[in-house]
Amino acid sequence: MPAVAQATTAVIQDVRRPTDLRGVLETDPKILLDRAYARGRAQGLNYAGSLYPPEAWKLVQSGLAVLLDVRTLEELKFVGHVPDTQHLAWQTGPSMLKNPRFLREFKARFKPDQIIVLLCRSGKRSAAAAQAVSAAGYTQVFNVLEGFEGDLDLQQQRGEQGGWRHWELPWIQD
Numbered sequence: 001m002p003a004v005a006q007a008t009t010a011v012i013q014d015v016r017r018p019t020d021l022r023g024v025l026e027t028d029p030k031i032l033l034d035r036a037y038a039r040g041r042a043q044g045l046n047y048a049g050s051l052y053p054p055e056a057w058k059l060v061q062s063g064l065a066v067l068l069d070v071r072t073l074e075e076l077k078f079v080g081h082v083p084d085t086q087h088l089a090w091q092t093g094p095s096m097l098k099n100p101r102f103l104r105e106f107k108a109r110f111k112p113d114q115i116i117v118l119l120c121r122s123g124k125r126s127a128a129a130a131q132a133v134s135a136a137g138y139t140q141v142f143n144v145l146e147g148f149e150g151d152l153d154l155q156q157q158r159g160e161q162g163g164w165r166h167w168e169l170p171w172i173q174d
Contacts, residue, residue, distance in 0.1 A: 015039045017052055017145075021167060024054040029062040033115070036142050047134035050127075050143045053164045056117045060085075065115040070129045071148065072096075075121065079149065080173035082119070082164065090120065090129040106133055115140040119164065122147040 015038050018024045024032070032055045040049030051059065059065040069081055070090040081087070088106060092099050110116055116133075118126035118141065127143045134141050148171075150163025165171055 015042055017162075018054060021054050024052075025058055027058065029059050029064050032058055033064065040142075045130075045143075047127075047130040047141045047143065048139060050123075050145050051117060052145050053162075053167045053169055056119070056142070056144045057164075057167075057169045059115070059117060065117045065142070066110070067117050067119060069119045069148075070126050071120050075148075077174055079121075080165065080171045081148075083170055083172050085119075090125045102129065103132060103136055106138075107136070110138070112137050113140055114138075115142070117142045117144055119144040120147050121149050122151055122163070 015035055032051065036049035036051045036055065038049070039045075039051075040047065043050070056065070056067065060067045067082060067085040069076065069085055069087045071079075071081075071087075072089050072092060073087075075081075076087060086109070088102060088109070089099050090102055091097060116138070118129050120126040120129075123143055123145045124147075126147065130141045130143045144164070146162035146164070146166070148164045150166050151161045
């Protein structure tokens with residue numbers, strides 16, 4: 001195998017969590033997309049794959065993907081959100097019931113082959129939403145690992161163990 005092909009294959013197969021924000025932002029978006037697909041295959045996902053926050057941001061900034069925040073309106077308002085992104089709540093209300101209009105509204109906004117990146121608080125609701133839309137025929141749906149706030153730390157708080165804000169990616173709070 002030529003050296004260039006070996007290097008590209010190694011970059012794509014490196015599906016570990018990135019550690020260098022600048023390195024991710026300097027990586028070709030198509031390589032990041034290939035990594036996300038590789039993660040999906042490695043994890044046996046029934047949707048296209050998964051991205052870490054800086055990878056998702058790079059794809060959105062490059063114009064390859066659309067970012068859809070699936071958190072509640074309350075989370076967007078009180079916790080913050082990524083500027084200039086779309087929103088469609090996967091769950092609603094204080095009891096966090098599944099939004100019965102989610103799939104219908106999703107289908108009205110997006111094409112089945114469009115690259116769509118889903119974001120929630122920690123990556124769990126967006127993974128569930130990715131499963132649902134993939135089952136409905138969408139082939140390019142990705143989950144953002146770590147979500148907006150990241151996982152809980154030892155003090156049961158978010159923000160120190162990954163997530164969009166932890167990576168210091170653009171966000172605002174109205």
